Each structure stands twice: as C-alpha cells, then as structure tokens.
Amino acid sequence: MASAAAPTTHSLLPSTSSSSSSSKTRSSLLRLPSSSLRSAGLLRLGFAVSDPAFAAQVASKLHSFSRNAVRGVVSMAKKSVGDLSAADLKGKKVFVRADLNVPLDDRQKITDDTRVRAAIPTIKHLINNGAKVILSSHLGRPRGVTPKFSLAPLVPRLSELLGIQVMKADDCIGPEVEKLVASLPEGGVLLLENVRFYKDEEKNEPEFAKKLALLADLYVNDAFGTAHRAHASTEGVTKFLKPSVAGFLLQKELDYLVGAVSNPKRPFAAIVGGSKVSSKIGVIESLLEKCDILLLGGGMIFTFYKAQGLSVGSSLVEDDKLDFATSLLKKARAKGVSLLLPTDVVAADKFAPDANSKTVPASGIPDGWMGLDIGRDSITTFSNALGTTQTVIWNGPMGVFEFDKFAIGTEAIAKKLAELSGKGVTTIIGGGDSVAAVEKVGVADVMSHISTGGGASLELLEGKELPGVLALDEATPVAA
Numbered sequence: 001m002a003s004a005a006a007p008t009t010h011s012l013l014p015s016t017s018s019s020s021s022s023s024k025t026r027s028s029l030l031r032l033p034s035s036s037l038r039s040a041g042l043l044r045l046g047f048a049v050s051d052p053a054f055a056a057q058v059a060s061k062l063h064s065f066s067r068n069a070v071r072g073v074v075s076m077a078k079k080s081v082g083d084l085s086a087a088d089l090k091g092k093k094v095f096v097r098a099d100l101n102v103p104l105d106d107r108q109k110i111t112d113d114t115r116v117r118a119a120i121p122t123i124k125h126l127i128n129n130g131a132k133v134i135l136s137s138h139l140g141r142p143r144g145v146t147p148k149f150s151l152a153p154l155v156p157r158l159s160e161l162l163g164i165q166v167m168k169a170d171d172c173i174g175p176e177v178e179k180l181v182a183s184l185p186e187g188g189v190l191l192l193e194n195v196r197f198y199k200d201e202e203k204n205e206p207e208f209a210k211k212l213a214l215l216a217d218l219y220v221n222d223a224f225g226t227a228h229r230a231h232a233s234t235e236g237v238t239k240f241l242k243p244s245v246a247g248f249l250l251q252k253e254l255d256y257l258v259g260a261v262s263n264p265k266r267p268f269a270a271i272v273g274g275s276k277v278s279s280k281i282g283v284i285e286s287l288l289e290k291c292d293i294l295l296l297g298g299g300m301i302f303t304f305y306k307a308q309g310l311s312v313g314s315s316l317v318e319d320d321k322l323d324f325a326t327s328l329l330k331k332a333r334a335k336g337v338s339l340l341l342p343t344d345v346v347a348a349d350k351f352a353p354d355a356n357s358k359t360v361p362a363s364g365i366p367d368g369w370m371g372l373d374i375g376r377d378s379i380t381t382f383s384n385a386l387g388t389t390q391t392v393i394w395n396g397p398m399g400v401f402e403f404d405k406f407a408i409g410t411e412a413i414a415k416k417l418a419e420l421s422g423k424g425v426t427t428i429i430g431g432g433d434s435v436a437a438v439e440k441v442g443v444a445d446v447m448s449h450i451s452t453g454g455g456a457s458l459e460l461l462e463g464k465e466l467p468g469v470l471a472l473d474e475a476t477p478v479a480a
Contacts, residue, residue: 092132100139121249124162224253234468273298273396295386304328347369373408392426
C-alpha cells in the first residue's frame, strides 16, 4: 500500500488501546441522565414533530449539554407548522417562504427539481387543512426585474406534484397581487414572482417586508437554503406576522444538522472535503469537538501535507493556513480523534478532464504535477474506517469530481455511505457539492438526510445562529 511510503506523520489513527480508551471516556461523558426527560424539554428543544424515539434521544443529550452553552441548539428550538391545529389553518392566508432556487436550462426547463420536491410536504399539509397558500421564493441573482429569473417555469412542476393548478402572480407585492390573494380558495396555492426582483428584499427593508406581510395572516419559513440570510421574506416579515413558524423541511434540517450531530450514535465520523481549508475552518473545528473519526479529502489536503514538510508539486495550497493545519493535527491527537489524511493521491500534469494522470504516494507528488483525487489505497482505508461507524456526516468532495477521471474517490465514498445507510447507519449529506455527488451516483434516496442548504448547512455545522430561524416563534413548553 502507498501508506508504507508515507512518513509516520500520516499514521494519525490512534492505536487500538488508545481508541478504546477514548471511546470509553466519551461514553461516560455523554451518558444519558438517569431521570426521564419531560415532554416540556422535548418541545423546548423543538423536536416535537420528529420521530418520538429520535426526539427523546436527541433532546436528552442536548439537555445534558445545556450547561456548556452549546451554540445554535437551544436557541433554535422553534415552533413548527405541525404544531398548528386545523382550526389555526382553515381559511387562513399563509405566507410560505420556500427555497425554489432550482437550476434551469436554456429552454427554461428545470434540470433538478430536488428543492421543489422538498417543499411539497409543508404545502400539502397546509392545503389539506384548508389554508390559502401564498408561496414565495427567489431564483438566481437578478438585478431588478429579469425575465430569465422568473418563477413561471416552476408552475407546471408544482401543479403536478401538488395535484392542483397553482396560480401565478406577475409580482410579489401590490394591488394586483392582493386581488389574486383575495380570490384564492381554501386549499389553493398562489406563487408570487421572484422576491429578489426588488432590491429591498436582500436589504431587509421594513416597508417591503410589511407589504409582503399584508398578503397573509401567518408565516411559515421552509427555506432552509436562505435561513442564514436576514432578508425581508426570511426575517423581516416575521415582525408583522404571527405566528411565524418553521416548515417541515426546515424542522428536519435542524433535527439532523443540530440534533443528530450533537447527539450521534457512535462511532461518529465526519468527512470534510473541498478545495480550500479556509472555507471549512469553522466546520472542521466544530466537528472535531464532536466526532470520533475525521476524514479529510479534496484540495485542502495539500495544505496539510505541506505543513508536514511534504512536497506537493503544483497542488493547491493555502500557505497562510499552514499553522492552522499543524494545530489541527495536534488538537486531533490530544482529543483522541482519529484524523485520517489520504495516503495516496491521483496526480495530474494539468487541471483538465483529459490530463495525464497517475496514482502516487502522498509523499511522492512529482514537481509540476497536482493532486486531483484520492487514490485507491485511501479509498480502501477510508471505507474501512467508515465501516466501523454508526453516524456519518459528509461535506465536500474528495477530488475534482466534475471531471469523470478524478471523480472516483468521491463516487466511492458516496457508494460506501449508501451501503452503510442500508445497514442502519445514519448518513447525513451536508449540502453543496456532496449533494451533487450523491445525486450523480444515484444514491441520494437511500441517505438518511440530504441537506438542501449549502451555505446554511455550513453555518449551522459551524454552530452559527441562522437569522431566518432565530426570527421564528419559540417552541412552547408544555407541562408534563
């Protein structure tokens, strides 16, 4: 194996005895409280609409962490649309902020409807309870009214998935929109035009938010992908509409990305990839506090190699992050976390899909060549490590998976996670390119959870508070 050629600094997996001791220590620290958790605790933590067993387990652990002030957990215990009764919804005009920012081809046809399908459960719940749904979203980055960013192409797919004809407004505020809302029947859906056609949306202008709020009686935020932005339709509108609650998708994202990660079934592995260390510092540091195994891949690994004195050829390196890489390796050892770097890489003579390539030890990248994927030995090592786990979260590809020649590592990890998911392991795909990878391989449907938010997923995993979530009503404690 290539690992034989690599320096001992790459052998970051602790010995069996050390790993066992670390595991026992973690188990003792994370043991459930002996007393049973009251239902009030569950609701306060915002897991009331989740699977009861999962909710109880998660809430119990989070309760034990509360003294340590874990960021982004208790503060994100929010009321859900599932907490509203039929009486709360029947005949009510509900402003639903969804994330329908889907890719379109040159003919304005949807090429990936994942986000549309993810919004359907909340919308169906509302229309089945007699609500009048006013659906809002953005699409792309328009500068003013931009026809190619109109939401009109979404109407046929929404109508098909909902089983009703969705109406479409030509604007998102104003008298004409108000007339359409007034004529909306119970169980009807009106799709507003792209809310970002107004610059006031991203500026979170109060008057614009107020005009949006005038259309409805209450608010549901199901747009996790934009929850990290304080925009008029994600944060400002909550000041004028009550109740303001989370949709099922947003709630599920919080349950997995906060709940399951804070309270994983162990061993818990985190896989972090991507091109740059700088874009994942917060995620790596946060996950290092929680995981038992940390696997690193993608372009960021070459910064770690260089920090250890290895030649990296012309591979991508962030010289200003060398000290961080060194400190992270030391921190992992101190915490007893098994941090694994690839022991071999697929090197190329240029950054191109048709580049000449060869697999070399991590310590033997030729001058003028660059690493673009992890090698076969590393795939085996990573797969074996993942095979010991009960929870895995993945954020970032292992290589330049856009080029088929350098997608083997990423695809192998996707297939391994699919295999583990079939065996009952909790597999969480944390947004962005990782989602694209599992979609490309065709295994997205078997994963435990696919996050719909790229930037929002990253910020939540870093422990940051999301403005679009914080603005929602707190979950109401209920006496036991």
